[in-house]
Amino acid sequence: MLGGYHTEYSSMKLGFYLFSEYINMFVASAVMATLxxxxxxxxxxxxxxxxxxxxAMIGVAALFIKIFLFMFFFMWVRWTIPRFRYDQLMNLGWxxxxxxxxxxxxxxxxxxxxxx
Amino acid sequence: xxxxTSRAQVxxxxxxxxxxxxxxxxxxxxxxITLKHLFKKKVTVKYPEQKREFSKVxxxxxxxxxxxxxxxxxxxxxxxxxxCPAEAITMDAAERKPSEKNLYREEKYAARYEIDMxxxxxxxxxxxxxxxxxxxxxxxxxxxxxxxxxPFVYGKDIxxxxxxxxxxxxxxxxxxKTF
Ligand code: SF4
Ligand code: SF4
Numbered sequence: 001m002l003g004g005y006h007t008e009y010s011s012m013k014l015g016f017y018l019f020s021e022y023i024n025m026f027v028a029s030a031v032m033a034t035l036x037x038x039x040x041x042x043x044x045x046x047x048x049x050x051x052x053x054x055x056a057m058i059g060v061a062a063l064f065i066k067i068f069l070f071m072f073f074f075m076w077v078r079w080t081i082p083r084f085r086y087d088q089l090m091n092l093g094w095x096x097x098x099x100x101x102x103x104x105x106x107x108x109x110x111x112x113x114x115x116x
Numbered sequence: 117x118x119x120x121t122s123r124a125q126v127x128x129x130x131x132x133x134x135x136x137x138x139x140x141x142x143x144x145x146x147x148x149i150t151l152k153h154l155f156k157k158k159v160t161v162k163y164p165e166q167k168r169e170f171s172k173v174x175x176x177x178x179x180x181x182x183x184x185x186x187x188x189x190x191x192x193x194x195x196x197x198x199x200c201p202a203e204a205i206t207m208d209a210a211e212r213k214p215s216e217k218n219l220y221r222e223e224k225y226a227a228r229y230e231i232d233m234x235x236x237x238x239x240x241x242x243x244x245x246x247x248x249x250x251x252x253x254x255x256x257x258x259x260x261x262x263x264x265x266x267p268f269v270y271g272k273d274i275x276x277x278x279x280x281x282x283x284x285x286x287x288x289x290x291x292x293k294t295f
Contacts, residue, residue, distance in 0.1 A: 076147055076150060076151065077143075077147065079150045080143065080146040080147045080149070080150045081143060081146065088139065091137075092138075092139050092140075096138050096139070096140065
């Protein structure tokens, strides 16, 4: 039931291990926020005619808020399902989530086609 | 078989349909629950800084009482040791010298009185057995942790309450036995 490293490591070594995991989480969140959620963009911010520096500052804040929202989501899932059984996780990933994303792709393409 | 409680439920194993097999609805439901708990009042307390109130019937560390004049009440009769189901109590009796009248109430007293707190199960039977109302279990003090076994054998230096009338240990709640 335990992840191996939980029993193998203790004190600072476990600390580094978990630290690297959290860095991983942060980087993944940053990539997700940048690639799929617009990075430092906020909707309607360019229409407000704010000074550039202020916009840059708001952009940084927006990026970090997005990153932290993703990290919260990661942790939230972790609180809810601390240990997902691995075969179930594989089933979920391959048989449910990937078909769903392909479906999403198709529907998005269809909508774009119809709208244009 | 007769169910033991009214809450017994018959569970049957049936095949899950696609919606259930997707797990996603269940996961979302679970996440809603965790999110709800995030905003609920916490049930835990930050222990060393914050302490829960002890129950009125709490039985903690023992105290050997003195009488109003400051003399020890215990007469080393050994009834507490006899009553103790964990055999935690040991004592040596000694005879009181005439000059020690202010120290010990009876003519016989406990020269050594030890309770092994590792053996003790805090049942309170010693308190019930004592004919001299000498030993009580305090309702406000936990036996603290130690690094070895030796320090858990509490002698008279720890168990007997201070002579100073202002530092006496109040056990009136336990004496009344109102619970
Ligand atoms: S509380 Fe019970 S176990 Fe502890 S010393 Fe008294 S009689 Fe023995
Ligand atoms: S504490 Fe009470 S029961 Fe125990 S030896 Fe002293 S007088 Fe007797």
